[in-house]
Structures are given as structure tokens and as C-alpha cells.
Amino acid sequence: MIVSSALMIWKGLIVITGSESPIVVVLSGSMEPAFHRGDLLFLTNFHDDPIRAGEIVVFKVEGRDIPIVHRVIKIHEKEKGNIKFLTKGDNNEVDDRGLYKEGQNWLEKKDVVGRARGFLPYVGMVTIIMNDYPKFKYALLAVMGAYVLLKRES
Structure with missing residues (x-):
């Protein structure tokens, strides 16, 4: 009963937040001082909201199992409203192009798991x-x- 209740709560959060993973844990120190290793992030991923520079996003890259939490540093708008963006960890020296799949220089909306809306430190x-x-x-x-x-x- 406990397991089924937890599953129902998780699925409900997925529907409410629009994110396939509404809660994630920060696994590295790449976002310090904004977030520390062990912080619990609450995510939303509403498709109508445009992604803006400065936002913290959680994204998945092809070939990597674990999502990455980093900040959007550049937006590249193409014709017809297609937006691509570049990310970087606050505590990293360089942008994330080295983390993306080979030949990929920008992320797209489809790569985003969610955007950080709140957090609980070290939980x-x-x-x-x-x-x-x-x-x-x-x-x-x-x-x-x-x-x-x-x-x-x-």
C-alpha cells in the first residue's frame, strides 16, 4: 500500500509539474554557490514557458544516463521561433559543449527535463x-x- 501510494504521488507530480522527473538531487559541485551537492531540486517543465538566459535547467544528453543541472548562459533564436541554448555550471570555467553529444553545440527544448523552481538544501x-x-x-x-x-x- 505504501509503495502504490508513493507511485501515485510521483505520477501525480509528473502530471502537475509537466516534468518527467519533478524532483532531482544535485550530484556535483558544478553549480556552487547556487546549489550544493545533495540539494533537492523541485522542477517544472511547462512547454509554453520560454527558456531564458539565467534560468537553471536540468537536461539530459544523448549517451548519458544522469541528468545535468546547469544554468542557461546564451539563447540562440532561429526563424519560426525555434530556440536553442547553451548551458554552463556556475562553478565551471567553460560552457557545456564538451558534455553534449559529439557534434552538438546547442541544447533544444526537447533536451530539458525541467527548470528549477525551488530547493531543499542537503536533503x-x-x-x-x-x-x-x-x-x-x-x-x-x-x-x-x-x-x-x-x-x-x-
């Missing part, structure tokens, strides 16, 4: 710790499983 550190230390993850799952099995209803 995502639990996720990072569980990924960095798999034994901790298994120990936590074992404790939770034991609790469920041994807990008696009153």
Missing part, C-alpha cells in the same frame, strides 16, 4: 550516501524490513 544527501556506499543502502533496507516484520499492530 538529497541520503540518496548520494546510498549510491556511494551500497553496504549502507543494504543495511538500511535490512533495518526497515526487520522493523516491518517485527512491528506488531496494537
Whole structure:
């Protein structure tokens, strides 16, 4: 019941926010001082909203599984309203062209998972710790499983 409730909440957030992943964890220090490793970001991705320079976007690049959180630094408008943009981490020296797939110099709207609308500092550190230390993850799952099995209803 808990799992199905969590799934329903997650799917509801996807519909409300328009983002395939409405909540993400910042995994690196590339956006410091704006966001730190472990910050939990809340995203929206409404297709009617134009992307503007200065916005923080989460995007996926072909060939990479993990989305990237960086700031839009340049907008390139083509005819017929087609917009392409360039991103860069606040703490990085160079733009993200080296991260994009080979031959790609700009991102498009289809690459965007969402735009940062809010955050909770360091709440995502639990996720990072569980990924960095798999034994901790298994120990936590074992404790939770034991609790469920041994807990008696009153």
C-alpha cells in the first residue's frame, strides 16, 4: 500500500509539474554557490514557458544516463521561433559543449527535463550516501524490513 501510494504521488507530480522527473538531487559541485551537492531540486517543465538566459535547467544528453543541472548562459533564436541554448555550471570555467553529444553545440527544448523552481538544501544527501556506499543502502533496507516484520499492530 505504501509503495502504490508513493507511485501515485510521483505520477501525480509528473502530471502537475509537466516534468518527467519533478524532483532531482544535485550530484556535483558544478553549480556552487547556487546549489550544493545533495540539494533537492523541485522542477517544472511547462512547454509554453520560454527558456531564458539565467534560468537553471536540468537536461539530459544523448549517451548519458544522469541528468545535468546547469544554468542557461546564451539563447540562440532561429526563424519560426525555434530556440536553442547553451548551458554552463556556475562553478565551471567553460560552457557545456564538451558534455553534449559529439557534434552538438546547442541544447533544444526537447533536451530539458525541467527548470528549477525551488530547493531543499542537503536533503538529497541520503540518496548520494546510498549510491556511494551500497553496504549502507543494504543495511538500511535490512533495518526497515526487520522493523516491518517485527512491528506488531496494537
